[in-house]
Amino acid sequence: xxxxxxxxxxDVLAGSFDEEPDHGLRAPEVRAAWDARLRGWLPIRPAxxxxxxxxxxxxxxxxxxxxxxVTAVDSSPAMVExxxxxxxxxxxxxxxxxxxxxxxxxxxxxxVLVRHVLWALPxxxxxxxxxxxxxxxxxxxxxxxxxxxTVAPAGIPAGRLAAxxxxxxxxxxxxxxxxDPLLWGKAVDDERYAVVGTV
Numbered sequence: 001x002x003x004x005x006x007x008x009x010x011d012v013l014a015g016s017f018d019e020e021p022d023h024g025l026r027a028p029e030v031r032a033a034w035d036a037r038l039r040g041w042l043p044i045r046p047a048x049x050x051x052x053x054x055x056x057x058x059x060x061x062x063x064x065x066x067x068x069x070v071t072a073v074d075s076s077p078a079m080v081e082x083x084x085x086x087x088x089x090x091x092x093x094x095x096x097x098x099x100x101x102x103x104x105x106x107x108x109x110x111x112v113l114v115r116h117v118l119w120a121l122p123x124x125x126x127x128x129x130x131x132x133x134x135x136x137x138x139x140x141x142x143x144x145x146x147x148x149x150t151v152a153p154a155g156i157p158a159g160r161l162a163a164x165x166x167x168x169x170x171x172x173x174x175x176x177x178x179x180d181p182l183l184w185g186k187a188v189d190d191e192r193y194a195v196v197g198t199v
Contacts, residue, residue, distance in 0.1 A: 010055075014078035018056050021185020025058045033182035035062050041142045041196055042068060047110035050134060053099040053117030057083030057092075063113065064090035071095065071109070073102045106133045115144040119156040125164045132168040135199050141165065144177070146192035158193045169197035 018024025025031040046067045051060040054072035070092040083094045097103040147155035177192040
């Protein structure tokens with residue numbers, strides 16, 4: 001999670017963060033659903049995956065289990081501590097840093113993986129351009145986002161994100177995730193999706 005995501009204290013929330021089905025991936029069927037989606041989004045061969053705003057590291061762990069080399073970044077010390085414990089023993093590094101300006105070198109990643117982070121960052125177009133610099137030629141973005149709530153909706157619509165991504169990638173694919181209750185541990189009626197873009 002980025003420090004730019006408003007007044008949310010992620011250190012306070014870290015202890016209970018994994019209680020949400022799609023955060024902790026504790027239920028076997030939810031974990032299997034995310035694992036299957038990641039297999040479809042990530043390269044088949046082992047790749048360098050940069051998980052920005054990694055939270056407690058649940059998606060980073062799935063990527064590592066699939067054979068990828070993972071660098072996970074989060075601004076919350078408590079989240080980083082939990083992610084390090086979760087990823088212990090895997091080919092993974094967890095570092096503290098801002099998702100918008102991660103402390104990694106340019107051209108160091110094959111995949112920029114981000115879930116439910118970009119919508120909370122100011123100037124998402126600028127952030128995407130910065131993240132593009134982190135990718136090697138042929139690399140890809142895997143961005144899982146959505147729009148939540150009806151009274152005061154929060155998030156970023158798929159069409160807007162795809163439009164922001166188009167100037168920095170070769171192709172953009174939007175995949176709806178709202179209709180798969182296994183991903184969320186329940187049925188959802190809001191907009192949830194993944195955008196995959198190749199550079």
